Amino acid sequence: MVMRIPSCKLFFRSDPLKIVRAAGCYMYDEKGCRYLDCINNVCHVGHCHPQVVSAAVEQMSVLNTNSRFLHDNLVLYAERLTSLFPEKLNVCFFVNSGSEANDLAIRLARTHTGKKDVITLDHAYHGHVTSLIDISPYKFNHPGGEGQRDWVHVAPVPDVYRGKYTDKDFTVEECTKKYADEVKQLCDKATKLHGGVSIFFAESMQSCGGQIVYPPGYLRQVYSHVRAAGGVCLADEVQVGFGRVGSHMWAFQTQGDDIVPDIVTLGKPMGNGHLCQLSLQQVNPTI
Incomplete structure (x- = not known):
């Protein structure tokens, strides 16, 4: 007997879009219709940015490999990146995707703490690998x-507008x-149940969750x-980092200059979606 079981739900309610090219903040379908891109979370400086395209072409004409080999740019980029963070965040782990960065962060936390329990926020999404689906209510609580x-x-x-505690009933300080x-x-x-916490896993400003x-x-x-x-504290900046909050380079900085996570994960905006991603970790007595 052959059964037909749907493996993926449709993303579109009507006719699906067939996007064939993009430039700046617009995407174009096969018929030439132009759409304002309000959903893409990869192209940080717009589609096909000429400087990004030029840099990519130049690099691909010289070398395109993984990071198992030594190369000056690995160190130079790590130095440039860590200069944008608080001093304590100074160790980089380069990986292949935001999901891999978050997966590695869980492994680091569990190795350090010896605990397994994870605290996450409702509606959160942290990646599509099994370990992250397990801590993403956006995934495990849905069909x-x-x-x-x-x-x-x-x-x-912590939504003071329409969450469990709102500024209609309490002051903002009370809500906090x-x-x-x-x-x-x-x-x-x-x-009480398992002897402690491994990690608090949260975006610095919730994205997929609203x-x-x-x-x-x-x-x-x-x-x-x-x-x-x-436990240790992680700031997932895969979607909200690299200046996307407007006032600061990293979203966790909007909570105060003294707020320093133990681990920060980055993703899509690096190189406008063309670079590897990473976990950035503190090296101090707490981790």
């Missing part, structure tokens, strides 16, 4: 998902504390709770 693992703890998104206390309760739960800007002081309080429970 086709396998549900929440017992080592995954989901905190409410209430949302941070939700994470503390999960830290206590993980400690473009949510966290209230002031949220990450400061949450990072404190997580570290007190023996």
Whole structure:
């Protein structure tokens, strides 16, 4: 017997788009119709940016290989990149994608802490490999998902507009504390069940979950709770980093100059989608 089982749901409600080229902020279909690109999360400086194209052509005419071999540009790029971060974040791990960066971050945290439990935010999405689907409610709570693992703890998104605690009922400061206390309760739960927390895994500003800007002081309080429970704190900047928040290079910086994650992961915007991605880690007594 042959069964027809759908393996992928359609992305479009009507006729699918066949995109054949793009330039700047526009994409073009096979009939020449132009569309304003409001969904792409890869091309940080627009499609087919002439400087990016020129640099890519120049490099491909000389060398195109992986990073197993020595090359000055690996060190030069790492130095240039780390100069944009707080001083403590100074070790780079170059990998193949944002998903691989996040997967590596989980492995680093578990190796360091000896714990497995992960605290994540509701509606979060961190990548498409199995380890990240397990910590992404955007995936495991939707059709086709396998549900929440017992080592995954989901905190409410700190959305003061339409979340669990809003500025209609509380001051913003009260909302911040209430949302941070939700994470503390999960830290206590993980400690009671499994001896502690491995990592708090969150975007510095939630993207797929609705473009949510966290209230002031949220990450400061949450990072404190997580570290007190023996865990490390990760800022997923795969979609929100490289100046996309406008006021700062990295979204976690919008929470205060003193906010320094233990691990930062980067992705798509690097090289306008043409470079490898990485996990950036602190080297200090805490990790």
